[in-house]
Amino acid sequence: MKKHFILRLMCTLIFSVYTCLGFAQDDVETQNEDYYEQFQDLENGELRSFFFFNTPNRYNQNSPYDWLDTVKVYLNSSEKTKDSISIRNYQLIESQIYYDLGNYERSLAIARPLYDNILKLDVESKQTILSILDNNYAMLELYDKQIEIRRVKRELGLTDNVAFYDIYASLGQYRKAMRDYMVEEKKVLKDDDYYGQAIYNNTIGNYLRLDKSTSTALSYFKKAEGLITVFLSDVTNQHSDKEIADGRILNGLIIGNIGKSHVQLGEYEKAIPFLEESREIIKKYNKSKFSSDIIENTLALAECYLKLDDYAKATDYLSDDLNPIKSANILKRNRIYADYYFKTGDFKNSTVYLKKNIRIRDSIDALESNIKNQQLTSVVAQDLENSRKTMEHQKAQLEESRKDIKARDDKISLVFVSLIFTLIGFAGLVYAYLKSIKNQRLIAEQKFIIENSLVEKDSLLKEIHHRVKNNLQMVSSLLSLQTKNTRSKAAIAALEEGKSRVKAMALIHQKLYQNDDLSVIEMQGYIESLINSIQSVYKKGGHSINITIDAEGVELDIDRAIPFGLILNELVSNSFKYAFPNDDSDGKIYIHLRKIAGQEGFFEYTDNGIGLPEDSDERASSSMGIRLMSRLANQLQTSLKTDKTQDGVRFWFNFK
Known part of the structure; x- marks a missing residue:
């Protein structure tokens, strides 16, 4: 599951490169x-x-x-x-x-x-x-x-x-907040809800960061960053403008949290680009709104440049129209000013800001402890009230259970009376029991015979698939010998194509007899083996092409795997032969296969080559490869679709 998630994440990130221009255009339209x-x-x-x-x-x-x-x-x-x-x-x-x-x-x-x-x-x-x-x-x-x-x-x-986990966090009870949050949110969070998963990981990371568990927090922030990137680049699901804007603001907050984590670890140079990017994103998508996150990121940037002795940059950020409201941010700004003046030798101004902080802290110390205790008491009281209501609900359920038990006791009394009459037939039951033991022994013997027959059947099926694979390999070898004795280039090309198709079918039978389950084929491994086989045929091309396969966890039976393998053989062979005639160093092929039980499957093949020629529709009627793929698609009860509206080529179809 984890491997599949990582692979899908990587594929989506690669695809996002192609969609970033579209997002940029959307941003311009939104701003206008x-x-x-x-x-x-x-x-x-x-x-x-x-x-x-x-x-x-x-x-x-x-x-x-x-x-x-x-x-x-x-x-x-x-x-x-x-x-x-x-x-x-x-x-x-x-x-x-x-x-x-x-x-x-x-x-x-x-x-x-x-x-x-x-x-x-x-x-x-x-x-x-x-x-x-x-x-x-x-x-x-x-x-x-x-x-x-x-x-x-x-x-x-x-x-x-x-829920009160955010209030617990505001009162400094970060571990309590995190535990409550995980209990409340994890049970309603779906695996395919990338936005919700990003919020979840960012929130957990923030609680850990505030609790000074910075290294662990960073791992959650980085996971959240990957998830929100998947959400923003997921073109398969239609998102509203508000959802996209919220997603981009969340992306800015996550990046800012990564930067603040690096500041806590003393990695100031590493923190700066994250904090600056976060500021720009939040300003862009939260325009003209007051934001404590911008203030926190700005103060963190000032602290970074001050630690790196870049006083000009530090003062630029300190004078960046800051208007902190939270007392923690006010104290931090005063502390940075005090450090700045101390480092520049202006001890008088440094003392002024230190005294400001002392006055603020004295005021906070005089009120905060009592107020926080009162606030915490209120939260705990409400939590207890919720627990009391839960206990009352459980008590009511317990009372219902007691009534059910009493009803069952009454039934047991009736059963006890009936048991007396049942004893009369006990002797007959004993006889029936002894007879059933004999029957069970017979059944066990028959089961043993059947299981041995099944094992023998599996062995015979594997042997059949092995022999079919060997026979197909022999056909492939005969085609290779014929190729060596043939001078016609057209005939050689036709024989090579035939040999490639025979290998594609032989590979199916090889995968079947190697599997424990003879009914299905694991397509990720099959496609990888098929690609390697095709590359061995086209030795001059294909090795420098970047091929991405996304078929993890998909299994097909032999009736669908053979036509699918032949279709894929034709598509990859055509890409190697025609798609990259000049320089294939930047060539990319993307193969995506998805099949969920009870639902339609989806196959997609794309490359970024030179694309189909303008007369491809006319050639389709005379091309054996195109006709073959169309017939194979018919076997899958579908039709092969082609997209020529973008660079390269895209083939796709749904199947049952």
């Missing part, structure tokens, strides 16, 4: 979209609210302040007409904009009155208000309020479970 104008063109507050909350990177053309001014105009107009629905929608938008700007108190001031009347609102408005309040309380570290919001979510039926 005037969401602000589209927002204004909508008719009412309900449509504008839906558009606003479902538009990623909405501040690409206009700043949040422009949006805020416009929303206030709409809000005033709605208040004059007493349009209560539009008033609520514009207030929600206004609250979210203040949150995006980092003005959490103002955002709360708008959202809280709406929350007081939440029972009168529709489900979508309830979810939006509770999400805004949850996020604001988290940023303001008001975790008891955040717990209240999550409890309301559950009571309103908007969520089945209430």
Whole structure:
């Protein structure tokens, strides 16, 4: 499973090289979209609210302040007409904009009155208000309020479970947070959900990084980076603009976490490119929004350059319009300034910043311990409340079990009475039992005979496949002898093609008698062996071509494996002969085969050669190879499809 995942990951990364130009074009189109104008063109507050909350990177053309001014105009107009629905929608938008700007108190001031009347609102408005309040309380570290919001979510039926792992992490309980997170998320995470898997690994890595287990955290971040790359380059699944934007922001956060891990390990030069790339990605796809991650990455960059004695770069980042809100970031900025002035000999300013930190720490020490204890007590109390409810549910189930047991006891009493009458037939049962033992012995003897027959049958089948393979090899050898005694180039080419096809069939029988299971063939190994066989025929070509095979775990029976092998033999042979006439050093062949039990299979073959000639459709009627592949595809109850719209050539088909 792990090998298959790594192979698929590598293939997707290779394919992403071909799709990066398309993504770049999408980025340009997204950046040029005037969401602000589209927002204004909508008719009412309900449509504008839906558009606003479902538009990623909405501040690409206009700043949040422009949006805020416009929303206030709409809000005033709605208040004059007493349009209560539009008033609520514009207030929600206004609250979210203040949150995006980092003005959490103002955002709360708008959202809280709406929350007081939440029972009168529709489900979508309830979810939006509770999400805004949850996020604001988290940023303001008001975790008891955040717990209240999550409890309301559950009571309103908007969520089945209430989790507190993020709050535990904010209170410094990283190991507890990580354990709870793994229990809650792992059970609902799907193997093919690359975005969810990336979030999971990034979150676990972040908890480990904050807990100073940096080396282990790095392994999780790198796995998360690979998963989000697969998600962004997966063209087989259609993703919405919001999903893609969220994926790219997550990619920026993961890269930033890798950089911060290298800083913790003292690897400053290695950390710098990760941190700079993370800043650029978050700024691009989270445009004009306040971001603590950008501040953390910027401070980390300043620290790196300061450690490397590049004072100019360090001061550039320190003066990069930083406005930290979290006390940890403020302390870190002051500490870096103090280090900078100390290293440059300005001990007076260094002392000033150290004193600032001392005052901040004194203030924190005076309040933080008591507040954190209160917050932690609230979280634990809510956890205990959840545990109590779980225990009550289990108690109810236990009571039901007791009732079931009592009902079974009553049935047992009836059975006991019946047992008395059953004793009368006991003698007959003993006789039947002794007779059954004799029958079991006979059955065991017959089973032994049948098993020996099956083993003998398997041996005979393997011998048959071995002999068929040897006979096909003899045919191949005869064709080779005929080739040596033939002067006609056309005849030699035809004999070589025939020999290659015979080898493809012989290889099927060889794989069958080598398998424990004689009914199927493991296609990854078969394709690799077939490629090696074809390369031995075309000695002058094919060895410098990069061939990628993605068929791990696919098994086919002989009725499908033989036509499939012959089709693949024709395609690879044609690529070696015609696709790379000049220089095949950059040649690439990609073979993909997927078959899941109970579903349609999919085969794809591509190369980046010179492609098919313009008159390929006319040649198809006269080409033996094309006619042969079409007939073989018919045996698979499908038809071979060709794509000539890109460089090289692509053949593909679905099969049952």
